[in-house]
Amino acid sequence: MRLIYAFIAGGLFGAGLFISGMTDTSKVQGWLDVFGNWDPTLAFVMGGAIIPMAIAWRFVPGRKPLVGGAFPTPPEPRLGRNLVLGSVMFGFGWGLAGLCPGPSIASLTYGGVNHWIFVAAMLVGMLLAPKVRSLLDSMEKSSALDTQTPAE
């Protein structure tokens, strides 16, 4: 059952990304292009996605997932450097290509070879991430200016 639910969830996610136009890189870049021809579609997608999720979170306290096990723990309150730095790196790449991880997978069947190249580069980046993370940690230790503690 766990796998059937996972397929349904992934299917809804992929179909939703396709229908919303979020696999069209020009629409994503249009959203980020505040000083150009701004396209607010992404706000409708985000808003639409947050509604069912917000309702779903209300069912979590005091219950168990349908297939058993446990729900995710409450969100970590600490912000930290990795969250900010990683998000800035991610956002920069997102703006460059107009693709984030979900849509990059959803568009593989119709986006052409460039989407496969993007996903390949993204997978390499994910492989490199632990190295970059420890590099950041060692830089932080040698920096007297930085008074923050590592978050993750």
Add this chain to the structure above:
Amino acid sequence: MLETIPVDWIWGLIGGLMIGLGGAVYLLANGRIMGASGIIGGLVDRSGLDTWKERVVFLAGVFLLPIPLYPMYRAVDTHITSNIAVIVAAGLLVGIGTRIANGCTSGHGVCGISRLSLRGLVATVFYIMAGGFAVIIFRHMLGWV
């Protein structure tokens, strides 16, 4: 041109509701947070190998379900840049950044904000601002994308 814009918004809202419904199924049925970068990244760096079947099946759904919907959409063109160097740089940044930040648009944005997570909100503000800067620099100043 003007009359086509609201249609895009409506499709965006419908698609968004489906994305959120997918996240709700993944949360309430499987007890997992639907974050694309976490699901993929856990396979790549082997940190999530114990749940690899669930991850692979989820990604298969993401990959396959757009196919029967091709006729529904007006244009399947994704308008991706033809500049391979930009694509590779962007892919590397997205891969490294989402793993260091522990989430992307789906994990921090959709799943995080909907549970009023401060981390999700802060991450979303930073990646949207960085994306905006990237578009300013590379579209308006350099004209690359």
